[in-house]
Amino acid sequence: MKKEVLFSGKGGQGLGVMGRILALAATIEEKEVASSSSYGGEVTGGLSQSEVIISDEAIDFPSVLDPDILVTVSQDSYDQLISHTDCRALLFCDPGLIDPDHNREGPGLILIPAAEQAVENFGKSQFANMIMLGAVVALTQIVRPESVAQVIGQEFKAKSPELNQRAFAIGLRIGGEASQCPVGDLANREH
Amino acid sequence: MPRRISINHDLCRGCNLCLEMCPKQVFQESSEIGAAGFRLKQVALPDECTACGLCELYCAGAISLEPLPPEEFADIMAQEERRTSTGQRRGGWKEVDSLLEPGRYFMAGNEAVVEAALAAGCEFFAGYPITPANEILEGMSRRMGETGGRFIQAEDEIASVYMILGASWAGLKAFTATSGPGFALMQEGLSLADMAEIPCVIVNVQRAGPSTGQATRPAAMDMREARYGSHGGVQRIVLYPDSVQEVFDMTIEAFNLAERFRTPVILLSDGYLSHLAEKVAVSGCVKVFDRIYVPGRPAFGPTSDSSVPSMPRFGDGENVVATGSTHDVSGKRSTTNPTVQENLVFYLNRKILEHREELVDCEELFLDDAETAVVAFGTVGRSAKWAVKEARKLGRRVGLLRPRIVYPFPSQRIKELCRTVNQFVVPEMSQGQMVHVVSEKVARDVVSLPQPNGQIIDPRRILKYLVEGVW
Amino acid sequence: MNIQELRKLSLREQRTTFCPGCGFETFINCFLRAVDDLGRRMDDYTFTEGIGCSAWISNNYFKADNFHTAHGRAIPAAIGLKAANPQLDVITIGGDGDLASIGGNHLIHAVRKNTPIAVFCLNNFIYGMTGGQVGPTTPLESITSTTVGGNTEKPFDLVKLVLGVGGEHASRYPTAYPHLLVKGIKRALVADGFRFMEVVSQCPRQYGTRNQASAAASMLAQQKAVYLSREKARNTDRGEFGDRSVFGDFDNLKEYLDLLPTEE
Numbered sequence: 001m002k003k004e005v006l007f008s009g010k011g012g013q014g015l016g017v018m019g020r021i022l023a024l025a026a027t028i029e030e031k032e033v034a035s036s037s038s039y040g041g042e043v044t045g046g047l048s049q050s051e052v053i054i055s056d057e058a059i060d061f062p063s064v065l066d067p068d069i070l071v072t073v074s075q076d077s078y079d080q081l082i083s084h085t086d087c088r089a090l091l092f093c094d095p096g097l098i099d100p101d102h103n104r105e106g107p108g109l110i111l112i113p114a115a116e117q118a119v120e121n122f123g124k125s126q127f128a129n130m131i132m133l134g135a136v137v138a139l140t141q142i143v144r145p146e147s148v149a150q151v152i153g154q155e156f157k158a159k160s161p162e163l164n165q166r167a168f169a170i171g172l173r174i175g176g177e178a179s180q181c182p183v184g185d186l187a188n189r190e191h
Numbered sequence: 192m193p194r195r196i197s198i199n200h201d202l203c204r205g206c207n208l209c210l211e212m213c214p215k216q217v218f219q220e221s222s223e224i225g226a227a228g229f230r231l232k233q234v235a236l237p238d239e240c241t242a243c244g245l246c247e248l249y250c251a252g253a254i255s256l257e258p259l260p261p262e263e264f265a266d267i268m269a270q271e272e273r274r275t276s277t278g279q280r281r282g283g284w285k286e287v288d289s290l291l292e293p294g295r296y297f298m299a300g301n302e303a304v305v306e307a308a309l310a311a312g313c314e315f316f317a318g319y320p321i322t323p324a325n326e327i328l329e330g331m332s333r334r335m336g337e338t339g340g341r342f343i344q345a346e347d348e349i350a351s352v353y354m355i356l357g358a359s360w361a362g363l364k365a366f367t368a369t370s371g372p373g374f375a376l377m378q379e380g381l382s383l384a385d386m387a388e389i390p391c392v393i394v395n396v397q398r399a400g401p402s403t404g405q406a407t408r409p410a411a412m413d414m415r416e417a418r419y420g421s422h423g424g425v426q427r428i429v430l431y432p433d434s435v436q437e438v439f440d441m442t443i444e445a446f447n448l449a450e451r452f453r454t455p456v457i458l459l460s461d462g463y464l465s466h467l468a469e470k471v472a473v474s475g476c477v478k479v480f481d482r483i484y485v486p487g488r489p490a491f492g493p494t495s496d497s498s499v500p501s502m503p504r505f506g507d508g509e510n511v512v513a514t515g516s517t518h519d520v521s522g523k524r525s526t527t528n529p530t531v532q533e534n535l536v537f538y539l540n541r542k543i544l545e546h547r548e549e550l551v552d553c554e555e556l557f558l559d560d561a562e563t564a565v566v567a568f569g570t571v572g573r574s575a576k577w578a579v580k581e582a583r584k585l586g587r588r589v590g591l592l593r594p595r596i597v598y599p600f601p602s603q604r605i606k607e608l609c610r611t612v613n614q615f616v617v618p619e620m621s622q623g624q625m626v627h628v629v630s631e632k633v634a635r636d637v638v639s640l641p642q643p644n645g646q647i648i649d650p651r652r653i654l655k656y657l658v659e660g661v662w
Numbered sequence: 663m664n665i666q667e668l669r670k671l672s673l674r675e676q677r678t679t680f681c682p683g684c685g686f687e688t689f690i691n692c693f694l695r696a697v698d699d700l701g702r703r704m705d706d707y708t709f710t711e712g713i714g715c716s717a718w719i720s721n722n723y724f725k726a727d728n729f730h731t732a733h734g735r736a737i738p739a740a741i742g743l744k745a746a747n748p749q750l751d752v753i754t755i756g757g758d759g760d761l762a763s764i765g766g767n768h769l770i771h772a773v774r775k776n777t778p779i780a781v782f783c784l785n786n787f788i789y790g791m792t793g794g795q796v797g798p799t800t801p802l803e804s805i806t807s808t809t810v811g812g813n814t815e816k817p818f819d820l821v822k823l824v825l826g827v828g829g830e831h832a833s834r835y836p837t838a839y840p841h842l843l844v845k846g847i848k849r850a851l852v853a854d855g856f857r858f859m860e861v862v863s864q865c866p867r868q869y870g871t872r873n874q875a876s877a878a879a880s881m882l883a884q885q886k887a888v889y890l891s892r893e894k895a896r897n898t899d900r901g902e903f904g905d906r907s908v909f910g911d912f913d914n915l916k917e918y919l920d921l922l923p924t925e926e
Contacts, residue, residue: 020468023297023468024297027295027297027470032470033297033468033469033470034467034468034469035297035467035468035469036463036466036467036468037466038407038466059469060573060576060577060580060650061573061574061576061577061650062434062467062469062573063463063647065649065650065651199666201677202676202677204681204682204683205682206682206683206684206866206878207683207877207878207879208683208878208879208882211877211878211879211882212879212882243841244665244840244841245840245841247664247665247666247691248665248688248691248692248695248840248841248844249687249688249691249840250665250687250691251677251678251680251682251684251687252665252666252669252673252676252677252678252687253666254665254666255664255666255667256664256665256666257664258664258666258667259663259664259667264663264667264670267663267667267671268670268671271671314746315742315745315746317738317742341745341746343741343742343745343775345738345771346767346768346771347767349735349738349768350735350737350738350741350767350768350771351738353731353732353735353738353739353742354738354739354741354742354745355742356729356731356739356742357710357729357738357739357740357741357742357743357744357745357746358742358743358745358746359742359746360727360729360742360743361742361743361746361747361750362746362747363746363747365742365746379732379735380731380732380735382732383731383732383735387729504747505708505727505729505743505747505750506708506727506747506749506750508705509727510705510725510726510727511727511728512721512728512730513728513729513730514721514729514730515730515731515732516730523674524721524722524730
């Protein structure tokens, strides 16, 4: 098994953290993992990407070539990914931040209103990344939810692990509900 | 009372300051002209002298005023000559416990540099902020605070490199980390490190240039600079890992090589490898080498057998003279003698090159029957490995040679490959630098696959070349 | 011990390569006297140098550990040594070009870092070793090999520079007053924190011959005319102060500036 995951958005949306949490969770599960991120010169606002490859075997090339899972949380990154990638991947979008192209063909466009849920539950969009990650984990089973919860506990030790764990749990729930529907229907249901 | 004043005419420089500055005009010019062509000075009025000492403070050592009894002074000098080094013989290989708990870690390339430097026994870091090496600077700041080492944020990269050279003479293992523009500023100091045989490690996290270029983007554009960037251009040891595990292991190796050969060692990384996070296995025990010191031995080469000389630290009582000028084995400057100059330069190269067989460290893949060999360095090796494996699946007889130690370049190994290989392919995150080094070594078709766009090379691009011959 | 004996004890060679009448001989002698007065020995100290005639003082002659670095880089090397081993008593000896031009940035940052080292800047107002080019302290209108029509760039006042960036021990002594120089060196050697001393020194060969003062003694006479003690400076009429300056130990900029006439 080898999965390539690409998180894409703007600087400041916590994409690096999403990648890191996912990568660490896979590390707990004794998988081979490579994770990298790229960013523009600006700390916030520039195009930002975070990549995670999780594999049962040694990873020769550590960057994403043919993503299995795409997560995009800004219009610019969405537009760029749509024009540059083929349609094999599962594409997670935040409909509150992106106006997706419904004509896209492929296995699935999954709309997760993470930012909206974050504001609803926590009063700020800061927790959207963990909600989105929860949904990704629920829908793809790329790692076990317990592994992620454990990593969040470690990584946010000094900050607020509980809130982040709650956000992740909300994401898991949203993802779990979404998985009840066929993927195509899911996309249609949201609009 | 007449004072005991005398003049050593051999030391008199004829400046006349004794005549002019003495308030009592004790000195006069004699009619006699000395060997140096000026009138000798003489003590004309010793009775007038008040022993104010002005004359001897101005004089270049020729005037002796009220000397000690000869026996007393002889005793002092004899005592001085009997003084010897207070240091003990030390250095060599040793095994130390890892600072990190043994186990598997998930860390980025820059973090691995920090942890490995500490594991290797580094106790001094000086650096200046520059992307994409900042995590090393920040990491060292934090970790030195935790481990009792010394950290300095210098005013620039020039100061950084001289600070680590100073620290190295104080006996500490020291390093700095930088990127292209800062690496250029360090070349002057690195040349001094070559000449004065000062162990130190420089991590260059390469980014896309020239100049400021694309500061956050990876490149391998300082490959030749790492070897030839300094004036003088003597042999350098240059390492370039391709994974975070190798960054960790080779950072330790860089310190060990620096200490063994008393030379600056350049560890290359890049804007991708620095932020790539992977698993790193840390063992409980680290093998480290400390520079060897034997009290009383000359501190500098050339040595007759090109071995590395003893390195005292300042404060050992050896009265070391470390200089970037051409010098003899004691450190005394010799700035015009052609033999001393030539022997020193040959020695500085030889002390490393005589170990070149041991310094060959390559990853090799499918080279037994390869007709085409991809030669790749550092991060590009990851792209190349993927491409070579895929090409093999398609039945192509291709292989991979990835020198982890870039310099000394593994010339012998690459020549041996010519038995089966008729084409060498050199993909690079640059306009093509190492391709020229490969071309120099082999009488075969050598193809450059340059990509100076600030991105890691998509392995499918290399594959396409290997299968279709298109770049 | 007299100076000749101290030189035998502490110098690697008795005959230096400095030109006849060079002020660096005076600095060497005063330094030896100061160390001896303090009851210490030369190799109780560790030296770093850059490039230039001044660098040769400790590199060629002082029997002690010394690190002869590249031009201008003696201060960062000294900071590295001191930070790595605080037990070392680290001293930097350099010239005006070495420490205030190519190494100028290191100098001001060393003040900011307040690393406890002593820096002796032998200011002879010119690049002596390379043939007499204009330097950062060359007085206005002086003739040098690169200002044949006279220097038009305003020179640095090194004491003002160091005090201006927060230095708390800056001193200036001319070689014309060797006994005061000895006392100044002693204070600089024992003080805490970063210490800077400008040793105003004569270069008869490169500076003097181009500027109507080829004899060392006449250059020393000029020094005495230009550099006033604190007391003399206070008692000199502001209007008559002219191009004169002041010597002594200073720990703050305000006191130093108060001794000098205000620039219009």
